[in-house]
Amino acid sequence: MGLLGVYFRRTVGILRTEVLVLPSRVAVLVFIVALMALPIFTQDYYFLRVLILTSIFAIFAASWDLLSGFTGQMNFGHALFFGVAAYVTALLNLKLGLPPYFSIPLGAVGGVLTGLIVGIPCLRLKGSYLALTTLAFPIILTGIVFAIPSITGGELGLAGLSRLTGSRVMDYYLTSGLMLILGFTMWKITDSKTGIILHAIREDELAVRTAGVNTTRYKLLAFCMSGFFAGVAGGLYAHFMRLAGPSGLEVGLSFQVIIWAVFGGMVTIYGPIAGVFILYPLMEILRIVLDQFPSLPEIRMFIFAALVLLTLLFMPEGLIPWVRDKIETECPRCKVRNVFSRQRCRICDAALD
Amino acid sequence: MILDIIIDGLIKGSVYALLAIGFSLVLGVARIINIAHTALYMTAAYLIFVGTKLMGLPAPLAMVASIVLTVILGLLIYNFFIKPIQEHEAAVLIATIAVAMMIQEVFLMIFGGHYLGVNPLIDGYATILGVKVTYQHLLALGLALVVLVATRMFLQKTRLGLAIRSTAQDREVANLMGMNVTRVAMGTMAVSVGMAAITGAIVVPLVTVEPTMWMHPLIMMLAIVVLGGLGSIEGSFVGAFILGFAESLVVFLVPMGSFLKDSVALSIMILVLLIRPEGLFGVSFEEER
Numbered sequence: 001m002g003l004l005g006v007y008f009r010r011t012v013g014i015l016r017t018e019v020l021v022l023p024s025r026v027a028v029l030v031f032i033v034a035l036m037a038l039p040i041f042t043q044d045y046y047f048l049r050v051l052i053l054t055s056i057f058a059i060f061a062a063s064w065d066l067l068s069g070f071t072g073q074m075n076f077g078h079a080l081f082f083g084v085a086a087y088v089t090a091l092l093n094l095k096l097g098l099p100p101y102f103s104i105p106l107g108a109v110g111g112v113l114t115g116l117i118v119g120i121p122c123l124r125l126k127g128s129y130l131a132l133t134t135l136a137f138p139i140i141l142t143g144i145v146f147a148i149p150s151i152t153g154g155e156l157g158l159a160g161l162s163r164l165t166g167s168r169v170m171d172y173y174l175t176s177g178l179m180l181i182l183g184f185t186m187w188k189i190t191d192s193k194t195g196i197i198l199h200a201i202r203e204d205e206l207a208v209r210t211a212g213v214n215t216t217r218y219k220l221l222a223f224c225m226s227g228f229f230a231g232v233a234g235g236l237y238a239h240f241m242r243l244a245g246p247s248g249l250e251v252g253l254s255f256q257v258i259i260w261a262v263f264g265g266m267v268t269i270y271g272p273i274a275g276v277f278i279l280y281p282l283m284e285i286l287r288i289v290l291d292q293f294p295s296l297p298e299i300r301m302f303i304f305a306a307l308v309l310l311t312l313l314f315m316p317e318g319l320i321p322w323v324r325d326k327i328e329t330e331c332p333r334c335k336v337r338n339v340f341s342r343q344r345c346r347i348c349d350a351a352l353d
Numbered sequence: 354m355i356l357d358i359i360i361d362g363l364i365k366g367s368v369y370a371l372l373a374i375g376f377s378l379v380l381g382v383a384r385i386i387n388i389a390h391t392a393l394y395m396t397a398a399y400l401i402f403v404g405t406k407l408m409g410l411p412a413p414l415a416m417v418a419s420i421v422l423t424v425i426l427g428l429l430i431y432n433f434f435i436k437p438i439q440e441h442e443a444a445v446l447i448a449t450i451a452v453a454m455m456i457q458e459v460f461l462m463i464f465g466g467h468y469l470g471v472n473p474l475i476d477g478y479a480t481i482l483g484v485k486v487t488y489q490h491l492l493a494l495g496l497a498l499v500v501l502v503a504t505r506m507f508l509q510k511t512r513l514g515l516a517i518r519s520t521a522q523d524r525e526v527a528n529l530m531g532m533n534v535t536r537v538a539m540g541t542m543a544v545s546v547g548m549a550a551i552t553g554a555i556v557v558p559l560v561t562v563e564p565t566m567w568m569h570p571l572i573m574m575l576a577i578v579v580l581g582g583l584g585s586i587e588g589s590f591v592g593a594f595i596l597g598f599a600e601s602l603v604v605f606l607v608p609m610g611s612f613l614k615d616s617v618a619l620s621i622m623i624l625v626l627l628i629r630p631e632g633l634f635g636v637s638f639e640e641e642r
Contacts, residue, residue, distance in 0.1 A: 129583060129631075136622060256448055258443075262443045263447070306451075308447065330605040
């Protein structure tokens with residue numbers, strides 16, 4: 001009992017000194033608690049479905065940020081990883097009968113291999129060349145998918161995968177839990193030594209090479225890691241929808257993930273996750289609201305595009321960094337973040353402006 | 354068959370060349386990857402449909418009006434949505450994607466997803482070497498070539514053309530030489546959108562007009578620009594004809610060709626990039642400062 005008390009007090013201590021001092025950390029805590037506690041209040045089938053898809057796409061958007069935001073390897077064809085992993089997962093599940101907890105990781109390995117295959121030709125390219133070249137890969141694959149319908153199911157895709165888990169609530173906990181774990185992992189990766197090198201490659205690749213770092217290896221690593229996380233998202237999607245089809249390779253999906261990530265704020269990992277959690281449910285709400293007015297033409301995507309455009313006009317850095325800069329200031333001396341209302345830094349007591 | 358392929362390849366090639374040159378002008382001068390470029394091409398096509406079919410204007414008048422309106426629209430988009438956020442590259446990128454989506458949705462709202470068509474300017478066909486070629490195809494080919502030559506003349510002989518080329522080569526030095534780079538960017542945008550609109554006007558009788566008609570040309574255009582070398586006009590021209598012919602060869606000769614046409618064109622692009630990372634006519638950009 002006494003030991004439990006010690007742990008409890010320590011947790012509370014960490015909460016008070018590390019989490020509750022910053023609004024952004026409080027927001028993350030509230031978000032996690034709300035996400036985990038949600039099925040207690042509602043188990044609505046449709047509602048959970050929206051949130052499951054949101055979680056899957058959040059993993060996907062964050063993986064784009066890891067590659068394109070942090071490493072600066074602008075990827076216009078991120079749907080490739082998603083689609084390949086979905087197809088690999090579906091084939092393993094349907095042809096070999098592997099259960100989801102084997103087929104999804106193996107699908108993610110498929111994503112890693114795709115990252116390698118795409119990464120090697122792309123290593124020599126930079127900037128706009130890279131962006132436009134990566135756009136090509138999913139389109140090439142779509143053509144192949146359509147040309148060999150005996151394996152890939154052609155236009156209809158592969159349907160009838162086994163369910164993710166037995167129930168919708170379990171599906172929800174699996175996807176949202178994985179989203180939190182993988183999101184945290186990605187955030188930790190960007191915070192680690194590797195992450196710093198990736199960050200430096202984006203800022204100035206030549207300087208990093210001069211410093212004796214094998215940038216080629218790190219760029220390939222970024223492609224593979226991004227492919228892995230996107231692959232997990234693709235596998236989850238295939239098993240949840242019980243379908244792997246060419247829609248997972250569409251140009252539209254690649255653009256969509258860029259919109260989510262840039263809207264939320266690039267180079268943050270949590271920005272893209274927040275972007276998906278704002279935009280995806282919003283679109284579903286809009287669908288429900290607009291269904292009340294059947295006389296209106298289909299204006300959902302129009303509103304979506306207009307919203308993104310207007311947000312960017314006022315916050316070109318993305319939504320989350322903008323909000324973060326409003327509610328927090330960085331200490332000029334020790335670079336620790338503080339609430340905007342503080343006059344002096346909470347660590348070093350320097351005056352904040 | 355062979356003549357079919359040649360005519361089809363020539364038309365596709367010159368259409369793609371027009372689009373790709375306009376796109377790479379803006380890319381070179383203002384460093385904007387303008388995803389909405391082909392959406393503006395679609396806008397011109399729809400405006401011609403409105404002009405000829407719904408308002409009953411004579412075709413040439415409708416073409417001119419649609420080109421002018423599209424250019425105005427393009428400049429408004431540039432001024433209000435792209436210029437304010439120009440220094441944020443990623444933001445500009447998705448701004449243009451969002452603009453393209455908005456244009457698509459507007460047409461989807463007004464006209465629905467129906468396949469629409471415009472009457473050809475001239476009916477009838479000629480028989481060349483035993484193959485029927487409609488006059489409309491020949492007219493489109495001729496017009497496209499005329500516009501290509503005119504663009505070339507414009508870039509080489511006029512002051513604005515010179516300004517565009519020099520700004521594309523080195524933005525800062527152009528600025529130091531007393532060029533108003535913002536104005537040049539504006540002018541380039543107008544020229545580029547104008548070319549997209551003209552392309553739309555030329556091909557509209559040959560294609561079906563529908564809200565997603567911008568997707569395929571967009572992909573081909575991006576592939577061409579990369580294949581030819583970013584910012585290189587000659588590169589865009591040559592690349593356009595290579596991929597145009599590749600596309601029509603695949604469509605006519607390979608079984609399941611219409612599924613594979615994009616794949617083959619893009620594979621060619623990637624193969625070339627593996628050998629020459631800077632594209633066929635790669636002018637190496639100055640290191641981004």
